[in-house]
Amino acid sequence: MLGNIHSTESFGTVDGPGIRFVVFFQGCPMRCLYCHNPDTWSAEGGTKMSAAELLAMYTRNQVFYKDGGITATGGEPMLQLPFLTELFEAAKKQGIHTCLDTSGICFDPEHPEQTDRLLAATDLVMLDIKQIDDSLHRKLTGHSNRRILAFADRISSKSVSLWIRHVIVPGWTDTPEEQEALGFRIGGLKTLKALDVLPYHNMGRSKYEAMGIPYPLADAQPVSQDEAMKAKAAILRGIRRRLHESSAGYAEGR
Numbered sequence: 546m547l548g549n550i551h552s553t554e555s556f557g558t559v560d561g562p563g564i565r566f567v568v569f570f571q572g573c574p575m576r577c578l579y580c581h582n583p584d585t586w587s588a589e590g591g592t593k594m595s596a597a598e599l600l601a602m603y604t605r606n607q608v609f610y611k612d613g614g615i616t617a618t619g620g621e622p623m624l625q626l627p628f629l630t631e632l633f634e635a636a637k638k639q640g641i642h643t644c645l646d647t648s649g650i651c652f653d654p655e656h657p658e659q660t661d662r663l664l665a666a667t668d669l670v671m672l673d674i675k676q677i678d679d680s681l682h683r684k685l686t687g688h689s690n691r692r693i694l695a696f697a698d699r700i701s702s703k704s705v706s707l708w709i710r711h712v713i714v715p716g717w718t719d720t721p722e723e724q725e726a727l728g729f730r731i732g733g734l735k736t737l738k739a740l741d742v743l744p745y746h747n748m749g750r751s752k753y754e755a756m757g758i759p760y761p762l763a764d765a766q767p768v769s770q771d772e773a774m775k776a777k778a779a780i781l782r783g784i785r786r787r788l789h790e791s792s793a794g795y796a797e798g799r
């Protein structure tokens with residue numbers, strides 16, 4: 546089987562724990578207004594590669610990956626589910642830590658079992674939740690967040706470690722009410738291990754210009770680290786409220 550690969554990075558440090566071999570999959574059905582990888586959107590293009598070829602690239606530098614592993618990102622890796630599953634199963638046979646960086650948009654809540662083989666070969670999922678309010682999510686990404694939240698529940702039910710990523714975008718995800726609501730929702734996920742709150746930046750702008758696509762957030766200013774930290778505090782408040790209510794409910798039910 547061959548995957549359609551946009552590119553690879555030998556020494557990734559922001560896509561999971563440790564130093565990682567990062568595989569960028571070609572193709573994404575979402576159209577997030579702040580996407581900084583519009584060159585990965587099209588399912589066409591990219592380079593056809595086998596799992597064995599990718600793992601051979603990993604092996605060449607494996608001395609550097611002892612606390613890291615392999616990360617599949619994109620684009621949207623789950624758009625190529627059979628190939629992604631083959632890659633992760635082959636990696637697990639070699640004892641390699643596997644991390645899936647995904648939007649979760651390809652998960653089908655009517656057929657949740659379709660991703661179970663993939664999850665069985667995945668050590669960590671980094672799931673991007675773009676906006677907890679569904680109508681805003683549709684405007685921000687072109688899709689409902691229903692599949693994404695259902696995938697979060699499936700990951701948790703399969704006991705796979707989960708990191709949630711959330712980008713603070715001016716005018717879109719920057720109110721404490723939305724952030725706390727997000728926290729309340731993800732506070733119910735049993736395998737939640739980390740929360741990564743990222744400030745919006747406009748470094749992808751030049752790619753839009755090169756591709757001749759209007760940059761959708763032309764007026765948005767980059768968000769500071771300080772603002773991102775305040776947003777993280779609001780999300781954590783929501784998580785704590787959920788945990789408190791769950792434990793109170795447990796105590797009442799005893």
Ligand code: SF4
Nearest residue numbers: 573575577580620648
């Ligand atoms: S899911 Fe990721 S790659 Fe796809 S449009 Fe959104 S930010 Fe870009």
